Amino acid sequence: FFRSVVSPPSSNFLLLGPSGAGKTAFTTLLEAKSSPASKTSHSTHTSQTSTLVSVSLPPTVPTASNRFRSVNDPSLKEAARNPIRYRLRDTPGHGKLRVSQGLSELQSMSQSKDVKMKLRGVLFMVDTAALVDETTLRDAATYLHDVLLVLQKRALGKGKSSTKRDTEIPVLVAGNKQDLFTALPPGSVREKLEAEIDRIRKSKTKGLMDASMDSEVDGEEEVLGDDDAQGVFSFKLLEEVGIKVDVIGGAVKGDQEEEIGSGVRRWEEWIGMCL
Ligand code: GTP
Ligand code: MG
Structure with a gap:
């Protein structure tokens, strides 16, 4: 029988994160992999505007709908001829541009x-x-906290009863620059971000309680994770509101000996599972 390998025409992904993380380098790499003939080179200095690129998933990367396909499956050949495409929006990570670009993009795209x-x-x-540095860690965690809060508000706003599975928006924390020997392994990146978000959340809760002394403050949707914020924050906590967070390491600039782009394979696999 005929099984369509054509992806929905509108698969959008949003690329966020602090300045210097490698977002534009990643976007450029995906573009180069998608169309080897054309030479795409975005400047790798600090981005000031966001860009939308259309790229393709390598045919060997499974998607949610074809993950049980075997290597002999004729649809694999078909996929090679007609690769699954998706769109990626690269945003500037600079602190001053986050609210006006990254977060507002997230607001409008998710709604x-x-x-x-x-x-x-x-x-x-x-x-x-770079996360060993406390200021850098706090900056990244603050941004991630704000991103997750937008998604949580969206999830809770939908009404708990009628949330459809396919409206959930998963988050990939892409731990880049694993090629550097000073890089933290993904497990410790997760722990550091969780611990830092916990601190941010606790100080926010305290602020809300102080504020509610004289005014009615509805803190329920304002705090990330469970509303009383008693326990320690973990990404797992967000699964209750339907936000799945994965932390996966990789490298845009890889080992010279490896195949170009092999360092981003696991992120592409994550993307494939969303399609
Ligand atoms: P903003 O546009 O300011 O938000 O930053 P960005 O996230 O787009 O960072 P960009 O892609 O400009 O990369 C910043 C620097 O990191 C560049 O010099 C890249 O060459 C470098 N870089 C990106 N990925 C890697 C990697 O995997 N390993 C190493 N060692 N360097 C990388
Ligand atoms: Mg950039």
């Missing part, structure tokens, strides 16, 4: 009723070699 703008997933990229 959009237009199917063409349907957001399939959010990639939040961090430089895993």
Whole structure:
């Protein structure tokens, strides 16, 4: 029988994360992999505007709908001829541009009723070699906290009873620069971000309690994770509201000996599972 390997025409992913994480380098790499003939080179200095690129998934990367396909499956050949495409929006990570670009992009894409703008997933990229620095860690965690809060508000706003599975927006924390020997392994990136978000959340809760002394403050949707914020924050906590967070390491600039782009394979597999 005929099984379509054509992806929905509108699979959008949003690429967020602090400045210098490697977002534009990643976007450029995906573009180069998608169309080897054309030479695409975005400047790798600090981005000031966001860009939307259309790229393709390598045919060997499974998607949610074809993951049980065997290597002999004729649809694999078909896929090679007609690769699954998706769109990726690269945003500037600079602190001053986050609210006006990254976060507002997230707001509008995640709320959009237009199917063409349907957001399939959010990639939040961090430089895993830079997170040992406390200021850098706090900056990244603050941004990630704000991103997750937008998604939580969206999830809770939908009404708990009628949330459809396919409206959930998963988050990939892409731990970049694993090629550097000073890079933290993904497990410790996860722990550091969780611990830092816990601190941010606790100080926010305290602020809300102080504020509610004289005014009515509805803190329920304002705090990330469970509302009383008693326990320690973990990404797992967000699964209750339907936000799945994965932390996966990789490298845009890889080992010279490896095949170009092999360092981003696991992120592409994550993208494939969202399609
Ligand atoms: P903004 O546009 O300011 O938000 O930053 P960005 O996230 O787009 O970072 P960009 O892609 O400009 O990369 C910043 C620097 O990191 C560049 O010099 C890249 O060459 C470098 N870089 C990106 N990925 C890797 C990697 O996997 N390993 C190493 N060692 N360097 C990388
Ligand atoms: Mg950039």
